[in-house]
Amino acid sequence: MIIRLVSAALVAGFLAAVVATGLQLALTSPLIIAAERYETQASASAPTFASLVVRVHGGHDHGAKDPAVSGGETAPEWQPGPGLPRMAFTALATLVGGVGYALLLGAVLLAVGREPTPETGLRFAVAGFLAVALAPALGLPPELPGMEAAPLADRQFWWVMTATATAMGLYLIAVRRTPISIAGGLVLLVAPHLAGAPETSHAASALPAGYAAQFAARSLGIAFVFWAVIGLAYGWAWSLFGRKAASHG
Numbered sequence: 001m002i003i004r005l006v007s008a009a010l011v012a013g014f015l016a017a018v019v020a021t022g023l024q025l026a027l028t029s030p031l032i033i034a035a036e037r038y039e040t041q042a043s044a045s046a047p048t049f050a051s052l053v054v055r056v057h058g059g060h061d062h063g064a065k066d067p068a069v070s071g072g073e074t075a076p077e078w079q080p081g082p083g084l085p086r087m088a089f090t091a092l093a094t095l096v097g098g099v100g101y102a103l104l105l106g107a108v109l110l111a112v113g114r115e116p117t118p119e120t121g122l123r124f125a126v127a128g129f130l131a132v133a134l135a136p137a138l139g140l141p142p143e144l145p146g147m148e149a150a151p152l153a154d155r156q157f158w159w160v161m162t163a164t165a166t167a168m169g170l171y172l173i174a175v176r177r178t179p180i181s182i183a184g185g186l187v188l189l190v191a192p193h194l195a196g197a198p199e200t201s202h203a204a205s206a207l208p209a210g211y212a213a214q215f216a217a218r219s220l221g222i223a224f225v226f227w228a229v230i231g232l233a234y235g236w237a238w239s240l241f242g243r244k245a246a247s248h249g
Helices: 004-043 049-056 082-109 118-139 152-176 179-195 208-246
Strands: none
Touching: 004 082, 004 208, 082 118, 082 208, 118 152, 118 179, 118 208, 152 179
């Protein structure tokens, strides 16, 4: 059972990563590059890959000071080079995330007693998208480099709280389906948003507002496709490995 679960997760994660990476390179990477240019023009220094990740997740860039650099400027941080190296790191990160989410999806399906099929996998994958991507994005939409963001710890806490509450709420509504559980599920769905996401500063940004809106919309669209492929591919791979095991038995 464990081998079958892991094997199906590897297949689903790989297929989802291939599709999502292609969409990222075509739809969101150009916006990130454009945002880097605006950020470079605003700061008069090129952003590093590490600072890009920190800014996207709402932290503050505190680079190490290099005493050998005149004036004590921030020392350059390591980053993958443009082109193929950055594409490879993007693909690797997406692959790791895809396999991890596929493992989680398979574990949830087995825990609630549902046979993994493409149809069942898709339904639960949509729930995963709602919990992990859409619900947190209502308060903390995906952000481009150069956009102001709340402190990283606050953002992480609210994301975990929102994703967990949404997942539990969807479970109570869609799986348990009793009047009390549905009421409790609705409370869990809205509670994080009533509490409110961490506030960001309202400092002016040189980045055009249209870029930010396009990036948020495209990121969510890619996330939906990513989860849909995970669900469909996991159900298909589970059945495939099941048939192979039966034939060898």
